[in-house]
Amino acid sequence: MDITQEKTGNLNAVVKIKIAPADYSAKVEKAIKDQAKKAQLPGFRKGMVPPAHIKKMYGKSILVEEVNNLLNDTLSNYIAEEKLEILGQPLPQLENEREFKWDNTDEFEFDYELGLAPAFDVNISSKDKFTEYVIKADQETLESRIKNIRRSYGKMTNPEVSAEGDVLYAELVQLGADGAVFEGGIANTATLRLDLIKDEEILKTLVGLKKDDVVTVNIKKALDDQAAVAKALNISEEDAADLQSDFQLTVKNVNRLEESDLNQEFYDKIFPDGSVTDEAAFRAKITEEVEGMFKQDAERKLSNDIYEDLLKKHTFELPDEFLRRWLKATNEKLTDEELAEGYDDFAKNLKWTLIENKIIKDNSIEIKYEDVVQAAKVKLDAQFKMYSPSPLPEDQLAQYAVQFLQEKENANRTFEEVKALKTFEQIKSIVTLAQQDIDYDKFIALDKG
Template identity: 35%
Template sequence: MNIEREETGNLTATLKMKIQPEDYLPGVEKALKEQRKNAVLPGFRPGQVPMTIIKKKVGKALLIGEVERLIDANLKGYLQENSLRVLGQPLPKAENAVNNNWEEPGEFNFSYELGMAPSFEVNLDKLGVEYPAVDVDEVLVTREITDMQRRFGKVEDAEVSEDKDMLLGDMIELDPDGSIKQGGILNRATISLEFVTEDAARQSLVGKKKDDEITVDPHKVSKDPEDMAHMLGISVDQANEIGDSFMFRVAEVKRMAPVPIDQALFDRVYGKDAVSDEAGFRAKVSEGLDQMFRRDSDRLFLRFAMKKIQERTNVELPDTFLKRWIQETSKTPVTLEDVEKGYTDYANGLKRQLVQDRVIETYGLEAKGEEMDAFAKRYVSDQFMQYGMPAPEGEQLQLMAARMLGDQEQINRIRGTIVEQKLMVHFKTLLEPTEKKVSFDEFVTLARTV
């Protein structure tokens, strides 16, 4: 086995792999013997089918499988041993199919194109990033208290619907001419006007009472395909194909009656006697909002900092290679024109990730094994406590944390959370940002810019 690397550009290279018979024959012979041992063929005893027949039936497939295994293992090994940081995966060159004869195996030659990750340094000196902090004013506090009053309120019957009510009734599918569709959908459903985002659709449901009939578009009175599927009593796949004309016949109008601002509400939100008057209640609400917005501010500050670092860092990419890689590895066929349309966003996202990875590497902010283990244990304990159950301890806690860390999706989530926290602390300490008070609306606008 021989592998040679040929630099073909600033960030591209070709790996040429030469595989000799002595590399693949042992594996092929072993696989053939296994096939013969398990082969069942009329006229022959189990395990006694002639090797010539086995080779004729499965020899080529086993040869291809063994060569592909060797290619995969040796490509990975070569990249690791030579500390090559590649983008995407190695792409086989078209000549591979022409230069190799599976019918008369001998020496095999394969070539793979590589797109290399760029080498660059990051500089955090004089970055000048502000820390946006939401100014928790009386308007926000009042809005939050109003939400609490409704959250802890009780559902009551109402005569005529208002813009935050719930309508219970029947969804009835219509034909294009507006008549009830024979064999169409008929399902009891609930529409929460509060979550109907399109103003015209919401207003069409205001002022309605029992037995009123309104033509509605289920896409506009539901939050998402899953919600619409539940509303219509169908699958999500069916919901994606459904029409936009239904009759909604009102059966009930429900309204959430808010609870008064009194000691009962104070106790329910913060615990018995933690707050004794409305002024103290408002102060606690303000404190809670400030803590909540601080977490959002941390994330926005981190995004601003990473954006500034990216703007001052020259990150080159092997664009031609990446476009080809996207095209060839797409789950559905795409043209080069399709790739070009979305490539700028893809490239910016990749550069952002490369810059973040470089910051993490430069300042030693990786998530360590013991940190991930501690995070998993804390998460498991919090989940039990959330439901009022005693948290597991000792060996049981370790076992549950280990099970959690056996899931790659959970590993990625935990690693991402730990790294984000480390970046936050590091940037706050190193950059010493100036805090800038902004209104809630200004904060939302800022968040949309990065």
């Protein structure tokens, strides 16, 4: 076995691998014998097929497989032993492909192109300054959250006349261009939440309705959401996208979710630990919860500010031409136009991954399984709190987290999130952070800017 490496640029290299018969003959003979023991061929008892017969029938395919296995193992081991930091995967140089006889006497030679990761240092110090925003809950957001919680624990009533925020149980029938019922058209009975009606003029026509009242409504304009229209009419989203008709809406019932009273029974349902005994304490708790949600937005902006700043400071190069070829080779459906449009974002993300990995390595940061489980628990707990502020029992939350991580995609995504979190924690422990209070609406404007 002969392996050599030739640098073809600052971040490019070619590895040449030569394989002689002595390197693969024993492996091929063993594979032939193993297959002979397992083969079931007409005229032979199982396990009694002569190796020579297997070699005659399948010798070339076995040789190809064993040489490929040897080649892959050799290349992987070489990269590991030489401690080469590569980007993407080795690409065979197809223009240097040679013709082989594949008769167990060949001396094989294969060339692989490598894209190498650049060498660089991460420069972070206390001279790097960032603003850490503390977002304060505005009155409108706070009142909206309190209203939603009170409605979640309220009771359903059936008022005679509809008002904003009510739910109409109604029959929807498609109308023709002349305004008459379209024979054989779309018809469905659905519930319409008035708080989801986007068009103010349409909303006005749906307020003040009683049972059996009939109005004409442009359901597509009213909901302004393809999926919502499809659900209301029980049709596909494709059909909903093409819909132009008005609909006759007949009220079957008016439903209203009354807000729960602010009393001790209500407080105990939400905070069973008895920590809330009056409206002031309740509002303080909800304010804390809302500002805790805002904290995630502030942390996201801080992380993004750090991300953009470090990318500007670290302007190392990548083996761009190699990476473009690698992306095309590993994504058969990727067009040249898609590659041209998406490459800059790919390169930017790859550069950040290299910076992130460098910080992890230089600071010996460990990512343990317990960290990943804890991150999954936090994520799931936040999801459950969207439906109820009452916390899940710890043992139940842990069980959900383990089930969640059994999905490989969830586990990989959560691992990357923990990795990113630990990286930013390390960066924030070095740079200078200046806290600044800011109202939510001003933060939104700042974030958009």
